[in-house]
Amino acid sequence: MAHSVENITPAARPAGEPILRVENLVKHFPITQGILFKKKIGAVKAVDGVSFELHRGETLGIVGESGCGKSTLAKLLMRLETPTGGRALLNGKDIFKMGGGELRRLRRNVQMVMQDPYTSLNPRMTVGDIIGEPYEIHSDVAPKGDRQRRVQELLELVGLNPEHVNRYPHQFSGGQRQRIGIARALALKPEVIVCDEPVSALDVSIQAQVINLLEGLQRELNLSYIFIAHDLSVVRHISDRVGVMYLGKMVEIGSDAEIYERPTHPYTQALLSAVPVPDPDARAHRDVIRLTGDVPSPANPPSGCRFRTRCWKAQERCSVEEPLLIRRAVDPHPSACHFAELRNPVA
Amino acid sequence: MTDIQVQPGHVPTGHALLEVKNLFVEFHTRDGVARVINGVSYHLNPGETLAVLGESGSGKSVTAQAIMGILDMPPAKIPGGEILYKGENLLTMSEEKRRQVRGKEISMIFQDALSALNPVFPVGWQISETLRTRAGMSKKDALARAVELMDLVKIPAAKARIKDYPHQFSGGMRQRVMIAMALAMDPKVLIADEPTTALDVTVQAQIMDLLGDLRRDLNMGMILITHDLGVVADVADRIAVMYAGRIVEHANVHELYKHPAHPYTEGLLDSIPRLDSKGTELATIKGLPPNLLRPPTGCAFHPRCRYAKDVCRTDVPASLNLGNGRTSACHFAKEMLDGTLR
Numbered sequence: 001m002a003h004s005v006e007n008i009t010p011a012a013r014p015a016g017e018p019i020l021r022v023e024n025l026v027k028h029f030p031i032t033q034g035i036l037f038k039k040k041i042g043a044v045k046a047v048d049g050v051s052f053e054l055h056r057g058e059t060l061g062i063v064g065e066s067g068c069g070k071s072t073l074a075k076l077l078m079r080l081e082t083p084t085g086g087r088a089l090l091n092g093k094d095i096f097k098m099g100g101g102e103l104r105r106l107r108r109n110v111q112m113v114m115q116d117p118y119t120s121l122n123p124r125m126t127v128g129d130i131i132g133e134p135y136e137i138h139s140d141v142a143p144k145g146d147r148q149r150r151v152q153e154l155l156e157l158v159g160l161n162p163e164h165v166n167r168y169p170h171q172f173s174g175g176q177r178q179r180i181g182i183a184r185a186l187a188l189k190p191e192v193i194v195c196d197e198p199v200s201a202l203d204v205s206i207q208a209q210v211i212n213l214l215e216g217l218q219r220e221l222n223l224s225y226i227f228i229a230h231d232l233s234v235v236r237h238i239s240d241r242v243g244v245m246y247l248g249k250m251v252e253i254g255s256d257a258e259i260y261e262r263p264t265h266p267y268t269q270a271l272l273s274a275v276p277v278p279d280p281d282a283r284a285h286r287d288v289i290r291l292t293g294d295v296p297s298p299a300n301p302p303s304g305c306r307f308r309t310r311c312w313k314a315q316e317r318c319s320v321e322e323p324l325l326i327r328r329a330v331d332p333h334p335s336a337c338h339f340a341e342l343r344n345p346v347a
Numbered sequence: 348m349t350d351i352q353v354q355p356g357h358v359p360t361g362h363a364l365l366e367v368k369n370l371f372v373e374f375h376t377r378d379g380v381a382r383v384i385n386g387v388s389y390h391l392n393p394g395e396t397l398a399v400l401g402e403s404g405s406g407k408s409v410t411a412q413a414i415m416g417i418l419d420m421p422p423a424k425i426p427g428g429e430i431l432y433k434g435e436n437l438l439t440m441s442e443e444k445r446r447q448v449r450g451k452e453i454s455m456i457f458q459d460a461l462s463a464l465n466p467v468f469p470v471g472w473q474i475s476e477t478l479r480t481r482a483g484m485s486k487k488d489a490l491a492r493a494v495e496l497m498d499l500v501k502i503p504a505a506k507a508r509i510k511d512y513p514h515q516f517s518g519g520m521r522q523r524v525m526i527a528m529a530l531a532m533d534p535k536v537l538i539a540d541e542p543t544t545a546l547d548v549t550v551q552a553q554i555m556d557l558l559g560d561l562r563r564d565l566n567m568g569m570i571l572i573t574h575d576l577g578v579v580a581d582v583a584d585r586i587a588v589m590y591a592g593r594i595v596e597h598a599n600v601h602e603l604y605k606h607p608a609h610p611y612t613e614g615l616l617d618s619i620p621r622l623d624s625k626g627t628e629l630a631t632i633k634g635l636p637p638n639l640l641r642p643p644t645g646c647a648f649h650p651r652c653r654y655a656k657d658v659c660r661t662d663v664p665a666s667l668n669l670g671n672g673r674t675s676a677c678h679f680a681k682e683m684l685d686g687t688l689r
Contacts, residue, residue: 203402204402204576204615205402205614208618208629209631212629230547233619233621236620274549275577276552276577276581277580278577278580278621279580282580290553291553294550
């Protein structure tokens with residue numbers, strides 16, 4: 001069942017054409033049996049019909065628990081995976097139909113910052129080589145004699161000492177390594193950066209430094225971010241709009257105020273209520289929704305609404321009819337629940 | 348300044364179950380000696396939750412490993428200090444006696460349940476292993492008790508899952524298996540080292556609830572090691588904040604969040620993204636944690652401290668007793684509390 005894109009028009013929508021428009025994106029990983037003759041016996045439905053828009057200079061946060069498909073979504077947008085179905089239009093052109101020179105330009109335009117700053121940098125390359133490597137492939141961006149200077153500019157931009165260009169990754173701390181990863185992503189002057197859990201591996205005091213850096217760069221270079229994270233307070237801080245994913249589906253999307261203050265989907269409500277609040281006095285009057293059980297397997301998702309097995313509101317209708325991600329009467333932002341309603345008071 | 352007495356960094360109340368006294372741990376590496384614990388003292392009363400809060404490298408896990416006696420020595424060395432359990436010093440005990448304490452009196456759960464469990468044995472076998480070898484139970488009795496323990500930690504259909512292997516469980520369920528293993532011998536102290544860091548928020552809430560219930564029902568003392576200020580606010584009675592191998596602040600949970608008495612604690616609390624910080628730049632603690640091979644002179648936090656003065660660069664601050672069981676290792680702790688520190 002395709003969600004029509006017309007429905008997904010968030011209230012706080014910036015003017016102009018979106019830079020990225022994702023329509024009904026699907027990625028199924030086949031489960032095979034047999035060694036010589038592989039027989040497909042099923043599919044892991046990692047991303048199952050996701051649609052959203054990203055505007056210029058905007059940050060779209062994507063939250064969800066592990067296994068909800070948020071990292072697969074990131075890989076699809078980077079065109080590191082081929083989708084099973086759907087489209088993703090960057091400046092009006094489908095990225096999955098690109099080839100040759102067009103694809104090379106896409107690679108330049110969409111960059112990624114990875115989660116783990118320890119494993120995403122080659123330990124045998126100097127920082128200068130790591131950040132300068134994109135210029136080897138896209139040699140037209142920076143002429144050869146100019147590269148060293150560019151790399152040093154980038155280091156300065158992300159708050160590292162330009163003289164450290166000949167150092168190796170192990171000589172840097174986690175936060176500094178993440179800055180190197182960000183500098184590398186910026187090397188080709190992209191328009192869109194996909195950040196997949198960019199601060200989860202960092203300590204609290206360092207996390208704030210990297211978030212500030214990302215926000216500063218966005219203002220300065222007019223970047224658009226897809227910011228994937230499981231930490232809801234970090235996502236709220238940095239995002240203009242937020243999408244909540246559950247088991248391969250987007251269950252709710254809206255401006256940060258809509259999602260955090262007026263969530264209507266029970267999963268969003270449960271997720272928000274489970275976030276520990278750094279205030280011991282809130283213990284007594286916190287109203288935490290305790291979800292029971294675990295996320296079902298994406299290879300065999302429940303019929304109808306995928307959240308119904310853990311939902312306290314689930315009724316007969318939820319198991320037969322899949323709720324669409326459409327605007328609900330109770331609050332004007334899209335929510336995929338038959339019984340969408342506000343819950344008071346939400347934490 | 349006369350009303351402040353200089354004391355070793357803790358104030359035990361009543362009869363502490365577990366007491367760490369002026370503990371030092373160093374690691375001998377090729378590049379020199381890293382002093383990772385520099386005079387840590389804390390205590391734990393029966394039935395209470397003490398949170399040890401700190402960033403990576405602050406020494407929070409090493410302290411726990413020293414209590415459990417599972418530090419690799421060498422490279423680690425304990426040049427000084429005492430760890431008293433019910434008044435007996437664990438560090439001078441014979442290894443045989445110490446084995447009796449480990450697991451039976453003090454037990455520990457680890458962050459990463461998948462790597463802490465043995466992948467080639469069923470979980471029931473792993474939970475019952477201690478019961479067979481330590482309590483001398485028969486295979487059958489031990490397995491029956493393992494089912495009870497799995498029920499206790501609320502693993503659904505425990506009886507049917509006893510022969511399952513760790514990979515067949517989800518992350519949250521694996522952590523429950525670890526908790527069941529730790530509880531097998533009815534310990535009096537449970538050390539939980541980042542028990543929910545690898546878990547999703549909804550599962551984290553389930554596990555923290557479970558730990559809280561078990562602590563209450565079994566009247567255990569719990570040491571919760573974490574870097575998450577949110578989790579701590581939810582469950583802890585007291586908090587010890589560690590930085591560069593020292594406890595820089597120790598306080599009741601409510602007081603600590605309301606009026607931090609150490610600039611590091613204040614910096615940590617300020618750097619959490621909050622609802623009202625939206626659109627503004629997050630406050631940060633500038634710089635990086637120190638390299639313990641070459642720690643800064645004076646107060647280890649001074650290169651990152653926004654209030655640092657001359658005395659901070661030269662003198663190591665003593666732990667000041669601020670009354671009410673509160674201590675802070677800052678030269679200007681009192682001014683911090685008064686709000687007069689600039």
